Amino acid sequence: QRKALISNEVLGEEPLDLGARDLFTKAVWFEVENRSLTGAGLIEAQFPGALHAAEHAAIGLLPLVASSDRWDIGGVSTALHADTGVPTIFVYDGHAGGAGFAERGFEKAKAWLTATRDAIEACECESGCPSCVQSPKCGNKNNPLDKDAAVTLIDVLLKDARDSAAPEDSRAGAPAPNAV
Ligand SMILES: [Zn+2]
Ligand SMILES: [Zn+2]
Structure with missing residues (x-):
């Protein structure tokens, strides 16, 4: 995709002659069981859209817990990942070697996901907009x-984390996000 530098407007699409880069x-990353999602009322056809939307929103909200910018961070989500075997959302540092943002997200996962969930729900758009x-x-x-x-989906992730966490588990005991 070719995009205008300032407006990000898509100017066109053409095949790219460039080798793969590592x-x-x-x-x-966040893994969730298929049956947890279907148990929450989703059907499998909704999984990719749910994962993808949650991935975008989580990346947008990561600056709440890490001093990152959206452009420092990348994401991948898939309804079946070869390595995890289940629906998975990955959020990664866009800099080689990592820049600490993903690690910070791991440490503050509960606050991060809670804020992400609330931001999506609070957005008044009909079916998704750049704010969510x-x-x-x-x-x-x-x-x-x-x-x-x-x-x-995020409700399921937060519930699964609660159900599987021991009270003394510091990861699950992260403080609730401050009201903002
Ligand atoms: Zn995307
Ligand atoms: Zn929205």
Whole structure:
């Protein structure tokens, strides 16, 4: 995709003659079981849009817990990842070797996901906008995105974390986000 520098407007699309490039970096990821999502009322056709929308929103909200900018961070989400075997959202540092943002997201995962969930739900748009689940740097033209299903998905992630965490687990005991 060719985009205008200032407006980000898509000018056209053409095949790119460029070899694959590797980025060795650090990531934080969230796994969820299919049956947890279907148990929450989602159907499998909604999984990709829910994961993708949650990924975008999480990247947008990461600056709440890490001093990152959206452009420092990349994301990948898939309804079946070969390494995890389940629906998974990855958020990674866009700088080789990692820049500490993903690690910070891991440490503050509960506050981060809670803020992400609340931001999506609070957005008054109908089905997703740049303030919630759309991303200006999406490589998939912001498709698919399922705003409502993303809230359900994050609810499942937060509930699974609560159910599996011992009270003394510091990761799950992260303080609730301050009201902003
Ligand atoms: Zn919105
Ligand atoms: Zn995207």
